[in-house]
Amino acid sequence: MDNIMKCTPLGEQKSLWLRKTLLIMKFFVLFLLLGTIPCWAGVAYSQNVKMSLDMENTTVHDVINAIEKKGEFYFTYNLNQINVNRKVSIKVENKTINQILDQLFSKSGIDYKIENRHIVLYKQAASEVEAVKQQKSINGIVADEQGEPIIGASVLEKGTTNGTITDLDGRFTLSIGKGTELIVSYVGYTTKTVKIGNQSTIKIVLIEDTKTLDEVVVIGYGTQKKSDVSGSVTSISGDKLSKIPTANAEMALQGMAPGLSVNFGSGAAGSSATLQVRGVTSWKDDDGENSESNGPLVIIDGVPGNMSYLNPEDIKSISVLKDAATAAIYGSRSAAGVILIETHRGTMNSAPKITFSGYWGLSAVPKRLEVCNSAEFIKVRKMALINAGTDESRWPKYISEYERDPSQFADTDWQKEYYQRGFTQKYNIGYTAGSANSNVSLSAFYSKTDGVTIATGDEKFGFRLNSDVTRGKFKMGESVSYSRWSADLESNSGFSSIYQVTNMEPLAFLYDENNDGGYGGAISGMGMSDAGNQVAFNKLIDNTSSNDYIAASGYLQYEPIKGLIVKFNASRNMYFGKSRLFKPTYEIGAAKRNTMASLSESRSQTTNDLLELTANYDKTIAEKHNLSLLLGLSQEENKYEDLSASGSDFENNSMSLMGHAKSNYSVGGTKTRSALRSLFGRVNYNYMMRYMIMASFRYDGSSRFAKGNKWGFFPSVSLGWNIANEPFWENLKETVSMFKFRLSYGALGNQNIGLYRYIPTLSYNNHALNYPFDGRETSMGYAITAFPSSDIKWETTVYKNIGVDISLWNNKLELSAEAYIKNTSDMLSSRNISLATGYNSSILVNDGKLRTTGFEMQAIYHGKAGGLKYDLDLNLSHYKSVLKSMANPDYLYEYGALRTYVGGEIGEFWVYQTAGIFQNQAEVDEWNTAHGYKDQNGNWQPLQPVAKPGDIRFIDQNGDGMLDTNDRVKVGSGTPKVSLGFNINLAYKDFDLVANFYGDFGAKRYNYTKYQLERMDHVFNYGKNALNAWTPENPDTDIPRAVSGDPNKNSRTSTRFVENGDYLRLNNLQIGYNLPVKYCKKMGLSNLRIYVGATRLFTITNYKGYDPSTGSSVGQMGYDYAAIPLSRDFMMGLKFGF
Known part of the structure; x- marks a missing residue:
């Protein structure tokens, strides 16, 4: 079948892929070179820069300041040795820094040393002998407790500005006075003071200080010390996410933060996860789903963005704002929570650094369902026909033909042909550098993943540029990123792909060269079903999507006085979407034919513009009162437009452009616009880190509402009390270093109600609304067909949150627990209106109410045992959402x-309850005698009149003698009672291990795939369970008899298909080795890590379907409607820098 191939619009041809890759590399090199210009100069800056000075009768201090402003140098010196108030005059023209300093300090007894842009001044002695008496050189090494050198540690002579930093081997050399002390510090370690005696060499060991780890958390429009936070915030470091190999940042978050749910609708190519913070926030009654209102607001570097297009390697930190106190600053967009993301930026005074990481792996589905082969299918089918009493003359022809000659048929394992072992790869390259007043960070990535199903996959690539420049009291910077996500998608003929695969008879052949397209299917004249060849659909149909995301933002910041920062920010995000679906002519067996090719294409563009002006003022008074004030203005505009077209009847399958279509043309398009204008503010105060209060507000005006309802006010307040900072706690502080209570209350808004709901909208109709004018040809007419909902207003969610944070044993153990209630009111719901209005419809009113309650707990332990360091992080979450009211009480x-329904939990399972299988006719008769009703004629109507031995017994719950929907009972919910995340980080010498577990407990799953494979009212393939169907010889089974047509409706929605959805999964396992620095240095590298790993290595569950974690959208939680399972991946990778 060499002639069978699929169109490759994503550019799978080698030459096209190579051209695209080279183009990306060219752009990256260009940006790399441009970004290097302001920072690389630090290496040889002092030798190349020249400046001019003309200063009369001034001080040395003023000359130093002038040099720092002109040349980006910075000085350190000991005020006890250097007289910077000495009067001098200097006039130089176009001289190097060495020439200037030689002239400035000529005959002054002052000498200098230059390292890149760092200039150290020190006092010369009268003679070399005297210098030896007063100064000494100390050589040392700074290491951690495992003996590993610490790169970049600060070494400072106490009481002076004389200092240096350690090199790649952790070594340093410093000239110091006799009998002095050195202060050694590094981020994440306890600062150490060391007295220097007569020794000339020293080894200094720093101890890791958990007290400073993650000390600062990001909150809306600013940062705050973790110990000062009185609201509900969970922080996740980018380092943790970087050890989870994925091109989708959302997927890496599962189990990382309590209260944050990461749900997967499918493992198909082009799919992404959906995020939810603390359960359901809103309910939309027209379709039971409101994902826009239940998804959190995502802010990337201060700008609303889309996490699906973000490279996980670019993430520095993530903060999840979960209550009103922290989220209210974002007002009407924050009712469902806020996720703040900071990407990596360069640091000032840092040498250029390049990093590379990449991984390669193989992926496949973890399990396949057990379905019948050809012989088993014939056996079950015959059994079903015999039990139904079907005359053999009416049996499908394939049964007799198969028994006569099985070689006429195939024995196709459709799952084996459909699922594939895919290859995944991802590469990241980054560059950072910084001078005294500027920094730059540039990164690029590329990933390509084969889907777990045949002929599917996706591809991503992009870059990000962040930079900042400081000039005196001004600071400015920008963030620019571009990402493209392209995918070859699943294709089908209207039915779920999984159902096509599992239900297709194994008798059918995969290929048939006599068919148009070359693929097989139902054999003509055999009476086979109309299930389709899903492999053929994926191969022949061109179903692709591509999305481009461009984000650009810039800011200008001014600090007029100390502590006051005024910042202006402007941004534009643009999304360009493109989709294409071309169905060629094909013949896939006797049942699936497409005699006329068709094409559908669409283009869309979304533009989001944002302007913000903020003023932040921070002040500490008397070293006790810490005050922070924020005031801001914001304006946001969102535009969307799309254009779609379709046509059919092409000359041939190769001519698949829209212009080649001959008939059935159709063109459509939409255009929308909305805007939001806001005033917001916050006051943050704490007294000696004991008592904290934070109050914030946002006043939002939205174009989505009518005049009089456009504006909404959303305030919040939170209180905190850290008992451990009270004087009476002093003796306990070594054991309990923090014991903080938190309490918050506030209101959050929701404007995601759709557009133009409050104004009349016009619709057209080619028939009913057309009008003739002056006897001429009719013209298309328009009319108002829906009654406007002019009084709708904001949905409001009121949050109440109480929490406690405890830290023990110098923060080795960190504990937190909190409980919350969120009540959403004024939810939109439909109310019927009188037909007298002229409209046969309903209007939307703010009558709905929803209540969500929940609790969260987290425990983090930082431990050591010999040479082993470990961090253990356990978090638990629970929530329950109940619909309290709607406009229609029924x-x-x-x-x-x-x-x-009103009064019930969102997404409850209501099914018929089974009570075993009838074993004989006597049981059937006894049951029907006891259960039934008398009709109006007084005749007894049994409950299950057509039941036979082997059928399922169903319970009449309300006792009316009939089986109908009123007999369904609640058997649980798809929402888990408890969600668990458990994350392990181990390090031993040069080895490390990361393991991330996630689990849901207390949830139910409706196994719809099982229903499809065990039902008897169709003629498709069966699951192997059908072989264990009840027969008189096989009575000990829970599978009812096989009977064609299923007269007793054994496959009705019942407890038979509801299963325990509990599971615990090892989401990620990674074992790494870090090459010692001394060997890296020989290779010209600063670090090198290699690792092997696996994702979704195992899942502990009793669920019989593909995957207990799929089918998890709001309102459909736990309904496994044939979703493609998530893959299991094995991979290896490396990361290095230089």
């Missing part, structure tokens, strides 16, 4: 076995 939303 409101009911149903999705299969799921129900949502």
Whole structure:
């Protein structure tokens, strides 16, 4: 079948892929060179820069300041040795720094040393002998407790500005006075003071200080010390995420933060995860789903963005704002929580550094369902027909033909043909550098992943540029990023791909060269089903998407007085979407034919513009009162437009452009616009880190509401009390270093109600609304067809949160627990209106109410045992969402076995309850005698009149003698009672291990795939369970008899298909080796780490479906509707820098 191939619009041809890769590399090199210009100069800056000075009768201090401003140098010196108030005059023209300093300090007894842009001044002695008496040189090494050198540690002579930093081997050399002390410090370690005696060499060991780890957390429009936070915030470091190999940042978050749910609808190519903070926030009654209102606001570097397009390697930190106190500053967009993301930026005074990371791996589905082969399928099918009493003359022809000659048929394992072992790869390269007043960070990435199903996959690439420049009291910077996400998607003929694969008879051949397209299917004249060849659909149909995301923002910051920062920020985010679906002519067996090719294409563009002006003022009064004030203005505008077209009847399958279509043309498009204007502010105060209060507000005006309802006010307040900082706690502080209570209350808004709901909208109709004018040809007419909901207003969520944070044994053990209630009111719901209005419809009113309650706990332990260091992080979450009211008190939303109704939990399973299998006719008769009703004629109507031995017994819950939907009972919910995350980080010498576990407990799953494979009212393939169907010889089974047509409706929605959804999964396992620095240095590297790992290595569960974690959207939680399972990946990778 060499002639069978699929179109490759993503550029899988080698030459196209190579050209695209080279183009990306060229752009990256260009940006790399441009970004290097302001920072690389630090290496030889002092030799190349020249400046001019003309200063009369001034001080040395003023000359030093002039040099620092002109040349980006910075000085350190000992005020006890250097007289900077000495009067001097200097006039130089176009001289190097060495020439200037030689002239400035000529005959003054002052000497200098230059390291890059750092100039150290020191006093010369009268003679070399005297210098030896007064000064000495100390050589040392700074290491951690395992003996590993610490690079970049600060070594400072106490009481002076004389200092240096350690090199790549942790070594330093410093000239100091006799009998002095050295202060040695490094981020994440306890600062150490060392007295220097007569020794000339020294080894200094720093001890890790957990007290300073993650000390600062990001909050809205600023940062705050973790110990000062009185609201609910969870921080996740980018280092943790970087050890989870994925091109999708959302997927890396599962189990990382209590209260943050990461749900996967499918493992198909082009799919992304959905995020949810603390359960359901809003409910939309027209379709039971409101993902826009239940997804958190994502802020990337201060600008609303899309996490799906973010490279995980670019993330520095993530903060999850979970209550009103922390999220209210974002007002109407924050009711469902806020996720703040900081990306990596360069640091000032840092040498250029290049990093590279990459991984390669193989992926596959972890399990396949057990379905019948050809012989087993024939056996079950015959059994079903015999039990139904079907005359053999009416049996499908394939049964007799198979028994006569099985070689006429195939024995195709459709899952084996459909699922594939995919290859995944990802590469990241980054560059950072910084001078005295500027920094730059540049990164690029590329990833390509084969889907777990045939002929699918996705590809991502992009770059990010961040930079900052400081000039005196001004600071400015920008963030620019571009990402593209392209995918070859699943294709089908209208049915779920999984159902096509599992239900397709194994009798059918995969290929048939006589068919148009070359693929097989149902054999003509054999009476086979119309299930399709999913492999053929994926191979032949061109179903692709590509999305480009461009984000650009810049800021200008001014500090007029100490502590006051005024900042202006402007940004634009643009999304360009493109999709294409081309169905060629094909013949896939007798049942699936497409005689006319068709094409559908769409283009869309979304533009988000944001302007913000903020003023921050921070002040510490009398070293006790810490005050922070914020005031800001914001304006946001969102535009969207799309254009779609379709056509059919192409000359041939190669001519698949829209212009080649001959008939059935259709063109459509939309254009929308919305805006938001806001005033916001916050006051943050703490007294000696004991008592904290934070109050914030946001006043939002939205174009989505009518005049009079456009503006909403959303305030919040939080209180904190750290008992451990009270004087009476002093004796306990070595054991309990923090004991903080938190309490918060506030209101959050939701404007995600759709557009133009409050104004009349016009619709057209080609028939009913057309009008003739002056006897001429009719013209298309428009009319108002929906009654406007002019009084709708903001949905409001009121939050109450109480929490406690405890730190023990110098923060070795960190504990936190909190409980919350969030009440959403004024939710939109539908109310019927009188037909007298002229509209046969309903209007939206703010009558809905929803209540979500929950609690969270987290325990983090930092430990050591010999040479082993370990961090253990356990978090637990629980929530329950109940619909309290709707405009219609009898409101009911149903999705299969799921129900949502007033007074009930969102997404409950309501099914018929089974009571075993009838073993004989006597049991059937006894049951029907005891259960039934008398009709109006007085005749007895049994409950299950057509039941036979082997059928399922169903319970009549309300006792009315009939089986109907009123007999369904609640058997649980798809929402887990408890979600668990457990993260392990181990380090022993040069080895490290990372393990991330996640689990859900207390949830139910409706196994719809099992329903499809065990039902008897169709003619498709069966699961192997059908071989264990009840027969008189096989009575000890829970599988009912096989009977064609299923007269007793054994496959009705019942407890038979509801399963325990508990599971615990090892999401990520990674074992790494870090090459010692001394060997890295020989290779010209600063670090090198290699690792092997696996994702979703195992799942402990009793669930019989593909994956207990799929099918997890709001309102459909736990409904496994044939979703493609998540893959299991094995990979290896490396990361190095130089």
